[in-house]
Amino acid sequence: METMKKRHLETVQGLEERFQITSQKTQKWILQKVRSYYQKKLNALRRILDLYQERVEKNKAEWETKVASLTTQNKHLLEEQRAERRRSEEEALQWQMEKNKMLELFSKRMDALQCHQATTLQELQMTRQEIGKVQDLMVSAQEQQEAKEETERSDNKDLTAQQQAGSCSVSDQPLEGANARLEELKKNLYQREREITELLKAERRSVPPVPHCSVLLPTVIHKAHAICCSEAETRALLDKMIEDNQVALAEVRDKLDHLQNAADKSDDREKTVDKEWSNDSILTILQDTLREYEVCHVALDCIKSGENPVTNDCETSEMEDIVGRETNAHKAKNVGQQLLLLQDQLKQEREDKKKIIENYTSERSTRKKYYNMVEEMKGKIRVFCRIRPMNQSEASQGGVAAAVDKLDDYSVSVETPRGPRDFVFDRVFSAEASQEDLFQDTNRLIQSVIDGYNVCIFAYGQTGSGKTFTMVGDKDQKNPGIMPRSFNAIFDIMRDNGSKFDFKVSAYMLELYNDKLQDLLANQAGETHAQTQPRSPARRVEIKRNRKGVVFAQGAETKEASSTQELYALFQQACANRHIAATKMNVESSRSHLIVGIMVESRNLTNGSVSTGKLSLVDLAGSERAAKTGAKDHQLKEANSINKSLSALGDVISALSADLPHVPYRNSKLTQVMQDSLGGNAKTLMIVNISPSECNLDETLTSLIYATRVKAITNNAQRNVESKEIAQLKEMVMKLKSGQTVEEVNF
Numbered sequence: 001m002e003t004m005k006k007r008h009l010e011t012v013q014g015l016e017e018r019f020q021i022t023s024q025k026t027q028k029w030i031l032q033k034v035r036s037y038y039q040k041k042l043n044a045l046r047r048i049l050d051l052y053q054e055r056v057e058k059n060k061a062e063w064e065t066k067v068a069s070l071t072t073q074n075k076h077l078l079e080e081q082r083a084e085r086r087r088s089e090e091e092a093l094q095w096q097m098e099k100n101k102m103l104e105l106f107s108k109r110m111d112a113l114q115c116h117q118a119t120t121l122q123e124l125q126m127t128r129q130e131i132g133k134v135q136d137l138m139v140s141a142q143e144q145q146e147a148k149e150e151t152e153r154s155d156n157k158d159l160t161a162q163q164q165a166g167s168c169s170v171s172d173q174p175l176e177g178a179n180a181r182l183e184e185l186k187k188n189l190y191q192r193e194r195e196i197t198e199l200l201k202a203e204r205r206s207v208p209p210v211p212h213c214s215v216l217l218p219t220v221i222h223k224a225h226a227i228c229c230s231e232a233e234t235r236a237l238l239d240k241m242i243e244d245n246q247v248a249l250a251e252v253r254d255k256l257d258h259l260q261n262a263a264d265k266s267d268d269r270e271k272t273v274d275k276e277w278s279n280d281s282i283l284t285i286l287q288d289t290l291r292e293y294e295v296c297h298v299a300l301d302c303i304k305s306g307e308n309p310v311t312n313d314c315e316t317s318e319m320e321d322i323v324g325r326e327t328n329a330h331k332a333k334n335v336g337q338q339l340l341l342l343q344d345q346l347k348q349e350r351e352d353k354k355k356i357i358e359n360y361t362s363e364r365s366t367r368k369k370y371y372n373m374v375e376e377m378k379g380k381i382r383v384f385c386r387i388r389p390m391n392q393s394e395a396s397q398g399g400v401a402a403a404v405d406k407l408d409d410y411s412v413s414v415e416t417p418r419g420p421r422d423f424v425f426d427r428v429f430s431a432e433a434s435q436e437d438l439f440q441d442t443n444r445l446i447q448s449v450i451d452g453y454n455v456c457i458f459a460y461g462q463t464g465s466g467k468t469f470t471m472v473g474d475k476d477q478k479n480p481g482i483m484p485r486s487f488n489a490i491f492d493i494m495r496d497n498g499s500k501f502d503f504k505v506s507a508y509m510l511e512l513y514n515d516k517l518q519d520l521l522a523n524q525a526g527e528t529h530a531q532t533q534p535r536s537p538a539r540r541v542e543i544k545r546n547r548k549g550v551v552f553a554q555g556a557e558t559k560e561a562s563s564t565q566e567l568y569a570l571f572q573q574a575c576a577n578r579h580i581a582a583t584k585m586n587v588e589s590s591r592s593h594l595i596v597g598i599m600v601e602s603r604n605l606t607n608g609s610v611s612t613g614k615l616s617l618v619d620l621a622g623s624e625r626a627a628k629t630g631a632k633d634h635q636l637k638e639a640n641s642i643n644k645s646l647s648a649l650g651d652v653i654s655a656l657s658a659d660l661p662h663v664p665y666r667n668s669k670l671t672q673v674m675q676d677s678l679g680g681n682a683k684t685l686m687i688v689n690i691s692p693s694e695c696n697l698d699e700t701l702t703s704l705i706y707a708t709r710v711k712a713i714t715n716n717a718q719r720n721v722e723s724k725e726i727a728q729l730k731e732m733v734m735k736l737k738s739g740q741t742v743e744e745v746n747f
């Protein structure tokens with residue numbers, strides 16, 4: 001038992017020892033396992049941490065670059081903002097200066113007006129004095145007449161009926177003349193008084209404590225008009241007075257002769273003292289009246305012609321001759337002095353008027369300039385009008401007198417059977433204006449193209465009115481038009497900005513002939529066509545619009561040009577391919593619409609942004625009547641197609657100017673081509689060309705009405721500019737589309 005117990009204990013001990021050994025081993029193993037598990041986990045976590053750290057580092061670096069680029073951009077923006085502020089301050093200063101100038105002009109004009117008012121008052125005073133004198137004269141004449149009649153009745157009752165009648169009518173006549181003159185003078189006086197009251201009222205009404213040009217200008221213009229009108233009225237009155245005076249003078253002379261004859265005869269027959277006295281007194285009255293009329297006549301003539309009045313010895317003696325007697329010399333001198341005064345006043349008034357007109361014209365120009373600027377800012381299409389010189393055929397048909405007249409830089413007047421009709425445009429160019437003059441006002445738009453705007457310049461007008469001359473120039477290019485001048489201007493501006501921008505110029509040139517778009521650059525250079533024969537079909541050209549609404553010609557050959565010469569060579573190639581033919585109205589009539597598109601891409605070297613401007617230059621074919629141009633067969637077809645497209649253009653213009661919801665752009669290819677220029681996002685300039693001749697009056701009026709409607713259309717010009725990143729992405733897309741490989745780009 002003891003042995004069994006001992007063995008059992010030994011076994012238990014052994015088991016316990018084995019268990020301990022096993023459990024120690026297991027524990028170690030488990031510990032090892034756990035350790036290696038956690039070690040692995042730790043390693044994995046370390047790797048993840050490393051990765052995260054790597055990423056954080058990378059992100060940090062990226063953010064730092066971004067922050068750096070944003071800081072630079074911000075710096076640029078701040079600089080730009082500062083420059084902008086400086087510019088606007090300068091502009092504000094300029095505006096202020098202009099405003100001050102206008103105020104100064106206004107105050108000068110007010111002075112002139114006040115001067116005019118003072119002169120008019122003086123004139124009134126003198127007219128009153130004159131009326132007083134005439135009234136005195138009338139009273140004394142009437143008294144003399146009554147006294148004479150009294151004497152005649154009592155002392156000389158046997159005077160012949162004929163003599164009585166003669167003397168009566170003779171003595172009544174001057175009174176009637178004087179009465180009429182008095183009435184006229186009174187009328188004149190009342191009118192001047194009314195004018196002055198009105199002027200004073202207007203002045204009181206229109207002068208606010210701090211005058212504002214826009215409020216004052218209409219009043220000033222109104223006053224200037226009123227002065228012009230009053231001057232014209234005064235002239236008319238003066239003419240009438242001279243006329244009446246002449247009639248009265250002739251009548252008095254006749255009567256005087258008649259009376260003298262009668263007196264001579266009666267002298268022979270009956271030489272009674274009473275009769276002599278009577279005839280003498282009548283003669284004296286008549287002679288005095290005659291003298292007065294003569295003096296009046298000379299005075300009126302002097303006033304009218306603006307000559308010096310009778311003041312020096314020689315002239316005084318002339319006056320004395322007119323007056324005829326020593327006793328009247330004194331009177332004549334008085335009249336001479338009055339005339340001198342009147343002359344001075346008249347001279348002063350003329351000078352005032354001249355000044356007012358000058359001020360008015362300069363102010364009108366300034367006003368129009370600012371008005372145009374505001375209109376341009378609003379996005380209004382600008383319209384210039386150009387009058388062509390009269391050609392030989394017009395001169396032979398309707399004479400050299402023009403039916404169209406340039407009133408000033410902004411208005412043109414057309415003489416219609418119903419009277420003159422005026423049209424106002426952004427600029428009006430007369431027949432004498434040179435190509436240079438016209439382009440000076442167009443140049444600003446070329447800068448806009450470089451800045452990334454879409455610009456369209458097109459010429460419109462009847463056939464032979466000078467569209468091609470304006471857009472292209474003459475045949476031998478002695479007077480180049482807008483197109484070649486624009487090419488020069490583009491490259492000039494590019495040269496000036498070469499240090500800040502990288503430029504790329506490309507162009508397409510199309511013609512719209514018989515409602516088909518033809519690519520004028522698709523043919524080989526130098527290849528010319530039989531001018532009226534249709535060309536072999538080239539690649540199909542279609543008009544498309546991009547997402548921004550900018551029109552482009554899909555399928556048209558777009559060629560790059562690196563200099564004016566290269567661009568001009570392309571243009572010459574296009575012109576050589578154009579359809580031109582002789583018509584009755586024009587020996588070189590364009591039978592198609594010419595469309596030149598020049599794209600200018602400018603990459604800003606500082607911030608990498610890219611802007612793309614497009615200049616569309618359009619020389620439209622002329623509207624024409626078959627009867628006038630003598631079109632037949634295929635020329636008639638061409639003319640119909642031209643008129644159809646122009647009528648579609650007219651419909652688009654009508655819809656846009658009337659703000660209709662639907663604009664029928666799709667009715668013609670021409671309107672599709674010009675969609676972004678009319679009511680689109682382009683800055684547009686229309687040049688309406690007109691003939692000066694009366695024989696083209698209907699067409700001229702139609703063109704001007706058409707152009708006036710275009711003036712009402714508003715575009716929404718926007719810059720086409722993209723950031724560096726977008727430009728790069730676009731470039732990549734283009735390369736990928738054309739199958740090229742692209743390098744990875746870090747933004």
Ligand SMILES: Nc1ncnc2c1ncn2[C@@H]1O[C@H](COP(=O)(O)OP(=O)(O)OP(=O)(O)O)[C@@H](O)[C@H]1O
Nearest residue numbers: 388389463464465466467468469586589590621622
């Ligand atoms: N301002 C101008 N000064 C001198 N000559 C001019 C002027 N405008 C036009 N001409 C001349 O008048 C003629 C007709 O002009 P042009 O060919 O430019 O007319 P058009 O309007 O283009 O006609 P079409 O619509 O038929 O093509 C040309 O000989 C041209 O040289």
